[in-house]
Amino acid sequence: MAKIDDSVKKKVPELRFKGFTDDWEERKLGELSNIVGGGTPSTSNPEYWDGDIDWYAPAEIGEQSYVSKSKKTITELGLKKSSARILPVGTVLFTSRAGIGNTAILAKEATTNQGFQSIVPVQNKLDSYFIFSRTNELKRYGEVTGAGSTFVEVSGKQMSKMSIMVPELSEQQKIGSFFKQLDDTIALHQRKLDLLKEQKKGYLQKMFPKNGAKVPELRFTGFADDWxxxxxxxxxxxxxxxxxxxxxxxxxxxxxxxxxxxxxxxxxxxxxxxxxxxxxxxxxxxxxxxxxxxxxxxxxxxxxxxxxxxxxxxxxxxxxxxxxxxxxxxxxxxxxxxxxxxxxxxxxxxxxxxxxxxxxxxxxxxxxVPTLEEQQQIGEFFWTLEETIALHQRKLDLLKEQKKGFLQKMFV
Known part of the structure; x- marks a missing residue:
């Protein structure tokens, strides 16, 4: 990656991959993608539900970069009898109400309810992960532009008007691929951290007596006396x-x-x-x-x-x-x-x-309470486990900070 001279920062990011020198262009999101809303079939008709078509609600979005299985599904008939639309793989789902701006990329074609204004990239114009990486910008725009008395909602028409600076597709793909790799690394560290926390939870249950027992389920070798x-x-x-x-x-x-x-x-x-x-x-x-x-x-x-x-x-x-x-x-x-x-x-x-x-x-x-020697072994075991968890937490926090820095420097 190369740093850019201050004098040309307005049309190019501060940090970009080598080989790319052209200015980024200001475009409307609607020129680069189709913004598609969703719909809900009548819940009183069982023929519309439990079919083969995935149907997402806003509450399911935000935890994962990619989604491939929804909690509820609809039938072909349910699709026809509602304003729901089939969205292709690569669509960036964008929640438009009740928490504007949560996003996920479709790994399998699906539909959504009306709480979305999803971004379907136009082929050869917009890379899915490139626009997904700009979730914070999309969210800010949606929150500022959205309107409503009961709850704030942003329309598809409003989303289409969003101005966005973009490079040519090959540079978008390079940037998208970079952030995908970074997000995958963050997700891997998060899983490791979650696993360690679960292991600690399990050890806490097994290494201390419970339900009136005088010894724990799991002990270090060489200790047999009652606590x-x-x-x-x-x-x-x-x-x-x-x-x-x-x-x-x-x-x-x-x-x-x-x-x-x-x-x-x-x-x-x-x-x-x-x-x-x-x-x-x-x-x-x-x-x-x-x-x-x-x-x-x-x-x-x-x-x-x-x-x-x-x-x-x-x-x-x-x-x-x-x-x-x-x-x-x-x-x-x-x-x-x-x-x-x-x-x-x-x-x-x-x-x-x-x-x-x-x-x-x-x-x-x-x-x-066991003997002091057994206490010390147990205490040291959990101390080491806590230190390992803290180390993984620091690594995860550092990666998130690095991502934050890259997001600031790699987009205009």
């Missing part, structure tokens, strides 16, 4: 929560005031909305937090966890802290993620509008 029933408070030096009230915020502060919504996937996440306080606002307990402390959301959203790692923070009332002393901290961190513990918490909440998990409930949580 002992203990209270969570027996393995912690302190369980408490943060400030019940509003602190004195300060733009000059260097301490973050955090609540339960700052605890995400094992980490304290600071956002631009996170307010600051001065060190003098911190309580004695805030200053005693250490690397053996687990933070947990206890108000509204229940049970999100994060490790405390020496960040300068002040806790609000929706964040509890558990400083682990007599148990292995990684073992406890994993145990708190099991469905057994989560269900116990959810079944013992207080409050009507906003649910709250009380500190007494946390302290009284019943655990089944």
């Amino acid at each position: 002992e029933e203990r209270k969570l408070s027996e393995g912690t030096s302190k369980i408490g929560d943060g400030l019940h009230g509003t602190p004195n915020y300060s733009d000059n502060g260097d301490v973050f005031f955090i609540n339960g919504n700052n605890l995400v996937n094992g980490k304290i996440v600071i956002t631009k909305e996170t307010k600051l306080v001065t060190e003098s606002n911190q309580s004695k307990d805030d200053k005693l937090l250490n690397t053996d402390t687990i933070l947990m959301s206890i108000n509204g959203t229940i049970g999100n966890l994060a490790w405390y790692n020496n960040e300068r923070v002040m806790l609000g009332k929706s964040a509890a802290y558990l400083t682990v002393s007599n148990f292995d901290k990684k073992f406890i961190f994993s145990y708190l993620q099991t469905s057994t513990i989560k269900n116990y918490f959810l079944n013992n909440l207080t409050g009507t509008t906003i649910k709250n998990l009380g500190l007494k409930t946390i302290r009284d949580t019943t655990l089944f």
